[in-house]
Amino acid sequence: MTAARPTIGIIGAGKLGVVLAQLALAARYEVRIAGSGSPHAIGLSMRVLAPGAQTMTTIDVASSSDIVILALPLRNYQHLPVDALADKLVIDAMNYWWEVDGENPALSDPASSTSELVQEHLHK
Amino acid sequence: MATQPTSAASKSSDILFGLDSFGDLPTDKNGDVMSHAAAIRQVVSEAMLADKLGIDVIALGEHHREDFSISSPETVLAGIATQTSRIKLASGVTVLSSDDPVRVFERFATVDALSNGRAQIILGRGSFTESFPLFGFDLRNYEQLFEERVELMAEVLKEKPVTWKGSTRAALDAADVFPKTESGRIHTSIGVGGSPQSVVRAAKYGFPLMLAVIGGSPERFVPYAELYKQAAAEYDTSSDEIGIHSPGFIAETDEEAIEIAWPAHKINFDRIGKSRGWPPVRRDHFLEEVKHGSLYIGSPETVAQKMARTIKTLGVNRFDLVYGGGPMPATARTRMIELYATQVIPRVRELLEET
Numbered sequence: 001m002t003a004a005r006p007t008i009g010i011i012g013a014g015k016l017g018v019v020l021a022q023l024a025l026a027a028r029y030e031v032r033i034a035g036s037g038s039p040h041a042i043g044l045s046m047r048v049l050a051p052g053a054q055t056m057t058t059i060d061v062a063s064s065s066d067i068v069i070l071a072l073p074l075r076n077y078q079h080l081p082v083d084a085l086a087d088k089l090v091i092d093a094m095n096y097w098w099e100v101d102g103e104n105p106a107l108s109d110p111a112s113s114t115s116e117l118v119q120e121h122l123h124k
Numbered sequence: 125m126a127t128q129p130t131s132a133a134s135k136s137s138d139i140l141f142g143l144d145s146f147g148d149l150p151t152d153k154n155g156d157v158m159s160h161a162a163a164i165r166q167v168v169s170e171a172m173l174a175d176k177l178g179i180d181v182i183a184l185g186e187h188h189r190e191d192f193s194i195s196s197p198e199t200v201l202a203g204i205a206t207q208t209s210r211i212k213l214a215s216g217v218t219v220l221s222s223d224d225p226v227r228v229f230e231r232f233a234t235v236d237a238l239s240n241g242r243a244q245i246i247l248g249r250g251s252f253t254e255s256f257p258l259f260g261f262d263l264r265n266y267e268q269l270f271e272e273r274v275e276l277m278a279e280v281l282k283e284k285p286v287t288w289k290g291s292t293r294a295a296l297d298a299a300d301v302f303p304k305t306e307s308g309r310i311h312t313s314i315g316v317g318g319s320p321q322s323v324v325r326a327a328k329y330g331f332p333l334m335l336a337v338i339g340g341s342p343e344r345f346v347p348y349a350e351l352y353k354q355a356a357a358e359y360d361t362s363s364d365e366i367g368i369h370s371p372g373f374i375a376e377t378d379e380e381a382i383e384i385a386w387p388a389h390k391i392n393f394d395r396i397g398k399s400r401g402w403p404p405v406r407r408d409h410f411l412e413e414v415k416h417g418s419l420y421i422g423s424p425e426t427v428a429q430k431m432a433r434t435i436k437t438l439g440v441n442r443f444d445l446v447y448g449g450g451p452m453p454a455t456a457r458t459r460m461i462e463l464y465a466t467q468v469i470p471r472v473r474e475l476l477e478e479t
Contacts, residue, residue: 014319014320014321015318015319018320044351044354044358045321045324075264102264
């Protein structure tokens with residue numbers, strides 16, 4: 001593995017986060033992943049489903065990875081650790097799903113994408 | 125890299141074969157779509173046929189949408205109970221997040237009495253959302269609702285007075301729930317669609333696992349079966365029973381099966397996709413799923429080969445085939461059940477014995 005290979009952080013350990021971790025590991029990237037609870041809570045799942053991925057807290061994933069993928073429910077985006085994500089390449093994989101995110105005109109406005117809102121939040 | 129599955133089933137004769145339905149509305153002999161009421165009676169007659177032909181389980185799943193007739197599986201199962209003698213009567217699934225564990229127990233214990241101990245429950249978090257606003261639940265709490273209700277369900281199933289406290293329902297103080305079953309236990313599994321937390325939760329409470337694999341290659345679920353086994357070892361519970369639920373259709377030839385299943389499948393999925401934002405299903409995608417994915421569609425030999433492969437790969441000991449997806453002729457559904465029972469199941473057992 002070359003030293004230049006970026007580490008990939010994934011915030012969210014649901015269906016999407018797990019698949020992304022598997023793909024990144026298969027492509028021989030170093031992977032760090034956080035669920036909504038403690039790293040211990042997803043420890044067993046990750047050891048079996050994505051062996052090699054390091055489980056950490058959200059803030060540790062954000063501060064220790066070069067690229068951070070957001071794979072959590074969109075409604076939680078305002079709780080992202082903004083400072084830890086400063087100067088990082090952040091890839092937003094979240095989508096608005098009104099049934100679980102709640103009716104939110106700002107998120108469903110066709111004039112702007114939800115990723116723009118996330119970007120704006122991270123630039124604060 | 126997938127871990128090697130350790131086969132949960134020792135003999136092919138130990139494997140259970142089920143038929144699953146959501147009460148899709150079939151078409152009658154004039155090609156007209158049946159009413160909800162007629163579709164429910166159709167499922168009862170199909171279950172009677174399945175019982176007569178020796179199929180192990182009929183599992184009926186709950187939906188709250190116009191395109192499915194079954195919103196109350198256990199009421200239909202109660203109807204089937206007194207008309208059948210051997211077949212197990214399961215839900216598939218009971219959406220526990222928006223249901224009450226005490227009532228679920230009462231209803232299934234009643235089916236268990238009517239069927240002389242043949243009732244089974246498959247609990248799920250639900251992949252559709254209609255039941256939440258309908259019963260006054262906030263979908264935003266779906267994870268917490270399910271977690272709490274599984275915990276309470278596990279207590280109620282012990283058939284002893286229950287003392288329990290949570291935040292999504294009133295507390296119970298030494299509450300006894302009736303009717304008691306004759307066996308002392310209703311067979312209860314958890315159905316999961318790929319959420320690792322749900323797999324671990326099933327193991328934590330010692331519930332058998334049903335994997336709902338409705339698209340893509342079944343091999344992807346090998347690590348989930350492995351996760352279930354490792355989690356069960358950690359919690360010191362049993363991981364002996366793992367099943368799979370996938371859709372299919374059987375006719376005399378591959379061509380005939382595809383020509384009957386495709387239009388019904390397209391109508392079914394395009395309707396659901398419309399409310400979920402999926403693009404319309406394309407025929408080439410459908411055929412790809414038939415060939416390599418999780419649609420068990422074809423002649424008895426084709427379907428048997430595919431089922432045997434999946435059973436071996438995942439090491440499962442139960443296969444529930446979802447039949448009659450979309451508006452399909454009722455006669456084709458009946459024929460499928462006959463072919464499943466008389467040709468596919470014996471052939472799958474034979475194929476499993478060969479290795």
